[in-house]
Amino acid sequence: MGWQANKELVETLSSKQPGVNYREERVPNYVLPDILSLANGKIVRSAADWPARRQEILELFREHVYGRSPAAPAGMRFETVEIDPKAMNGAATLKRINIHFSEQADAPVLRLVMFVPNQRTAPAPAFLLICNRGVENIDYTRKIKSDFWPAERIVERGYVAAAFFNGDIDPDKHDGFVNGIHGLLERPEARTPSSWGTLAAWAWGAARVMDYWVTDPDVDDTRCVVTGHSRGGKTALWAGAEDTRFAMAVSNESGCGGAALSRRCYGETLSIINKAMPHWFCSRFHDYNGREEALPLDQHLLVALMAPRAVYISSADQDLWADPRGEFLAAQAATPAYALFGRKGLGSAGAMPDLNTPLLGDGVAYHVREGSHTYSLYDWDCHMDMADRELKLKPS
Ligand code: GCU
DSSP states (O other): OOOOOOHHHHHHHHHHOTTSOOOGGGSOOOOOOOSSBOTTSOBOOSGGGHHHHHHHHHHHHIIIIIOBOOOOOTTOEEEEEEEEEEEGGGTEEEEEEEEESOSOTTOOEEEEEEEEESSOSSOEEEEEEEEOSOGGGGOTTOSSOOTTSOHHHHHHTTOEEEEEEGGGTSOSSOSTTOSHHHHHHSOGGGOOTTBOOHHHHHHHHHHHHHHHHTTOTTEEEEEEEEEEETHHHHHHHHHHHHOTTOSEEEEESOOTTTTSOGGGOOSSOHHHHHHHOTTTSOGGGGGGTTOGGGOSOOTHHHHHTTTTSEEEEEEETTOGGGOHHHHHHHHHHTHHHHHTTTOOBTOSSOOOOOTTOOEEOBSEEEEEESSOSSOOHHHHHHHHHHHIIIIISSOO
16 A cells, blocks of 8 residues: 555644645645647657757756756866875775865855775765755764764765765855855846746756866766755755756655645645745746646656656655655656656556655655654665665666
């Protein structure tokens, strides 16, 4: 039968938050926009025709959801701040790289932290965490360790453990787009309803890390994973969609505006998110508050933008705010895009997997684990299991 939301939890949340729907039976009927139908009515039938449809979908997300991002600035430069070959008791080489976007004194600087496994004979595959929690979670001194970024484990499993703090690119507050990378690259008065929001800015930061990685011989740039939790997970999916150099994207409990289908209006909705976080998306997205059925897309198309590359969507059973079922359904609904490439995705039929039972499909993976809203070691291990299958065995 598969995972079902805990009934007591549904009751408790429903009474605590009467304006929020947590009941499956109250999910409205909806029809998802078709993945394979081009705007001109033609149907995509082969992998060769996918790029045209993919471009259309990408443009829809730029125009209506995340906004349009600029190219990397001409003056971008990479500064090596520290290299310590004896980090983690000799298991890794710590590399701290600052990515500068301008010579202006107060310009944002992306401070990339990397632990490269020392035990390897070739460039290593990498996991990049877009860290949306305190910088202590990505402590390069390793005095503070947290499961949110289990760097030792990532290295042990043969991956570069890499991370940057999202606030380095853009502060997570509504400041009229004056601060951060928006302020540096664009005049606030030049903004349009489809100008990039803060999530797009963070995703843009991940792409700049990729720009650096193609220059770093320690990293196998054909096997890089972008990952994030919650708002970081929404960002990771958009980063993977915008930058196809990422071989895999991981969304941990990203929910509304991430992996969850907007049309289900279950847990957090567009009205709620756009009111609470007016800076996350482009302002056109706000036009769909309470009008989800009018959206020319839904989030299954975001997952489909990863095809035929790998994608992992994970949920937590207590995190109904992020709508685990809506996240699973989006991952499953992306199947036709994978099928174009002879990949099975999650398969188009079938119930949700049981609790703590990862479904590692062909290109697409999903799990719902027990517990609350966080990035746990269990999640990381599952994500790396999928990456092992999808990336490590692939000839590079
Ligand atoms: C809030 C927000 C979510 C988001 C989460 C987080 O709960 O409503 O959309 O995912 O914060 O980033 O932790």
